[in-house]
Amino acid sequence: MDFTYCEFPSTVSIDTFKAYFNLTDVKLPKVGDKSVDTIQIPSEDQEGQTNQAKSLRHLVLDAIVENWSELPLYRQLGRREDRNYLLSHLDTQMPLQLLSAHIREDFFWQRCYGQRWRSASLQVRGRERPWINIYMERHVQEFIENMPTGDYEQEGNVQVVLDICAAYINQLDISFLQPAPPTTNANDHIPLDYLLSNLPDLRQLRLSYSTKTVGCNYQMGCNQLTVRDILHLTKGLSQCYELRKFCLHNTKLMPYQLRFLAHSLDKGCHHLTEMSLLHCAVGDAGIRCFLETCGKESFGTLTVLDLTNNKITEEGAYILSRTLRHVPLKKLVLRLNPIQSDGAAAIFNTLQVMPIKELDLGTCGITETITKLFMMLICQHTTLLEIDLSNNSLGEDFGKHLIKIIGCNKVLERLDLRNTGLSLDMRRKFQDFMIENVDRKKHEAFKQKQRDKFKAMMQL
Incomplete structure (x- = not known):
């Protein structure tokens, strides 16, 4: 199955992906986001992917990420895959006022919490209340x-x-x-x-x-x-x-x-x-x-x-x-x-x-x-x-x-x-x-x- 031009939803864990798909039988995204970094890819497949050029879609999304502080686009992205890519790559050190005004997704704020307070455990209560509130x-x-x-x-x-x-x-x-x-x-x-x-x-x-x-x-x-x-x-x-x-x-x-x-x-x-x-x-x-x-x-x-x-x-x-x-x-x-x-x-x-x-x-x-x-x-x-x-x-x-x-x-x-x-x-x-x-x-x-x-x- 070809996942080259798809981004995994933030709600799908890596263990769930491994349970349903064999890594040797699928093509993973070419970019180094959450879905690729956390999965152990066979060395021959990894070498092939690093030599592949990024798609035009990923180049555009990278440009949006780099210039997000000047032009914060999120709700304007219609596809769920594009939003997932943005949430996985966006810098969590940006001004809090800017981030909170445009993003409410639990995955992103859980990521912000984990990167800012690395010694603190990711509390189970995040499943009961929005992570933006906890942050x-x-x-x-x-x-x-x-x-x-x-x-x-x-x-x-x-x-x-x-x-x-x-x-x-x-x-x-x-x-x-x-x-x-x-x-x-x-x-x-x-x-x-x-x-x-x-x-x-x-x-x-x-x-x-x-x-x-x-x-x-x-x-x-x-x-x-x-x-x-x-x-x-x-x-x-x-x-x-x-x-x-x-x-x-x-x-x-x-x-x-x-x-x-x-x-x-x-x-x-x-x-x-x-x-x-x-x-x-x-x-x-x-x-x-x-x-x-x-x-x-x-x-x-x-x-x-x-x-x-x-x-x-x-x-x-x-x-x-x-x-x-x-x-x-x-x-x-x-x-x-x-x-x-x-x-x-x-x-x-x-x-x-x-x-x-x-x-x-x-x-x-x-x-x-x-x-x-x-x-x-x-x-x-x-x-x-x-x-x-x-x-x-x-x-x-x-x-x-x-x-x-x-x-x-x-x-x-x-x-x-x-x-x-x-x-x-x-x-x-x-x-x-x-x-x-x-x-x-x-x-x-x-x-x-x-x-x-x-x-x-x-x-x-």
Whole structure:
């Protein structure tokens, strides 16, 4: 078969081509594009092809590629083969504004991503979302993380990046920010209000004000969130109307800052479903300030709350339990907080009236005094699917009581009791109960599917 004047579509992998065609029985394109470079051609065929002159079509396409910055032709090329050739040869280092204005093809932006960030893995999520979005998000992330505070120009470099990338940003992960130079009195970071308020389709934001590469700019407090920082952040968040997931991590938060944060999230993020404050040293005072700012109607769409490692004690757990009744949570994480057994008891009492599915109280200083309340939770709760009580001092007696009533629960699918003082044999017995529940649910789901299928056939 003659492929001399054809370009392979970017969606066809080389392995697929090899599965259907024998390289010795086909003529490949004469040019050194993706379809030829990545296939091992027999030496005699390769020598013959290198001596062949390019076709007029390829000469014209090469001229278009060389002059593309002055005359960007892409949609004007009617044939799919011509476009594939252009995408395989076009320089990925051209101005981003020029490329994004004319090209949307996934193959090209995946190629740009791979060439710019060679050490980064080509993420599987590229199959779920357009690669141009993934590229732009990584570009904006690097722009924010590497910008010195003195180079921030709202009407200059910031506006230029927003004009090019804002329409493609759905997720943003800022893992660090540059500190202020030591010559300044304040430790303020770059303001994020203008950036966040001009990302209309932002749905996920993961942010940290920590600093990874301080260098000569180190000074006390450069990793802390200042008054100016929290004001700019909350102003931007109050205009993120499409935000679904918000995570602030490794950033110490003062109680007054949590008031601003709660007000902005409640005011602007009406579709928020997941909120995570990880390793932020919130404390009981911070929890109180955050919840005092909220009303009964606040966070009516929140389903996931993660407060890992925030120095919350039993007092904070009690304050939290009184408010959670009004929130439709499906997942609650209080891991690495010393809430003790009293705090866990307050949480267990609240869970009885909540449709929660996942609970994580690992490493919370819980002891065997919680046994009775936990047994009641296991017997009465009908929606809990996963419970994590690992790294708590529960003891063998806790396990003996639990083994007697665990059979009453037909819903639970995962129970983590590692490092709780229970023997390995007892933990295996609990694991067997979980496997039985999962298998039973699968069987019931299969039977229901068969019944629905039969009803549909009867209606026909």
